[in-house]
Amino acid sequence: MGQLHKVLSLLADGNFHSGEVIGKKLQVSRSAIWKTLKHCRNLEIDLHTVRGRGYRIPGGMELLNSETITQSLNQKNVKRIVQLDILDCVDSTNQYLLNLKTNLSGYVCLAEKQVAGRGRRGRQWLSPYGHNIYLSLLWHFSLSLSRLGGLSLVVGIAVIKALQRYGLADLSLKWPNDILYQDKKLGGILVEISGDVAEQCRVVIGVGINTNMPKNTAEKIDQPWIDVASIIETTPSRNAIAGNIIDELLTMLPQFQQQGFTSFLKEWQQFDSIHQQTVYVHTANEVLEGTAEGIDEQGNLLLKSGGKLHTFCSGEVSVRKMCSGC
Ligand code: BTN
Secondary structure: OOHHHHHHHHHOOOOOEOHHHHHHHHOOOHHHHHHHHHHHHHOOOOOEEEOOOEEEOOOOOOOOOHHHHHOOOOHHHHHHOOEEEEEEEEOOHHHHHHHOOOOOOOEEEEEEEEOOOEOHHHOEOOOOOOOOEEEEEEEEEOOOHHHHOOHHHHHHHHHHHHHHHOOOOOEEEEOOOEEEEOOEEEEEEEEEEEEEEOOEEEEEEEEEEOOOOOHHHHHHOOOOEOOHHHHHOOOOOHHHHHHHHHHHHHHHHHHHHHHOHHHHHHHHHHOEOOOOOEEEEEOOOOEEEEEEEEEOOOOOEEEEEOOEEEEEOOOEEEOOOOOOOO
């Protein structure tokens, strides 16, 4: 555990702590503590200073904790986790798992911060320290690549169920797997597959949920978005939500291995946010306007355009026309 994490563990209770007391507890100089606290401000952690009383994080802060996370899991799923790593800072939790030389299913990684968090289609995923959920899970499928179609849609269902278990309603999915709350983006999923062996696939499933974004984030994200804190009007528990997500994933992935996407089709349809809407599908080569007609048994998007039914296995959907220069 680094110095920053140790200092934040003390301040997490929301009470005042003087620099002197923090220094004594951690056995480091006051100037070292002062530097760490300065770093906290750079990380956009809400830190208050009152002369004579010290420092505090108003309302406290919940750091990620593996024991608290596993409390949300049923016993069967606890056994499915081979390892759960909680990192302070990493380039990307997906990359961390992709770099591992293991083929084990059930390796989970969460981080307080990502410096190179990535979204779909090469985008950056904003990942400030201690504010949101950045979670990845390594899973090994005894399936060929061609049978993994629809996996990311299943992950979308798992995330929605996890958030519903936490008490959220009005959630939906925008194909392939944007998690929406009242048409604003609440989270995203990035599934990355390493190695294409005929009957085996090593898959890293990455989930990012906006739980409690720093106040000045609005202008840094180029689409309508929301966080859990704004929905429930209080600070959410990242550990509880992350635990729910892991639990749902560990329940649904073995089912996907055995039954494929077909067994999830009906469930996905309930959350389809664009069904029968006029949308634009952006692929590498074209933008096609049409009516979203749901998905097929492999999880491909069906779009009616110019009297024809088009099928998309990848792409980006926008409900409004995107500006070509944007
Ligand atoms: C999207 O563009 O909607 C997908 C976003 C996925 C972000 C998550 S955060 C955890 C994991 N690590 C990453 O670098 N990306 C995913």
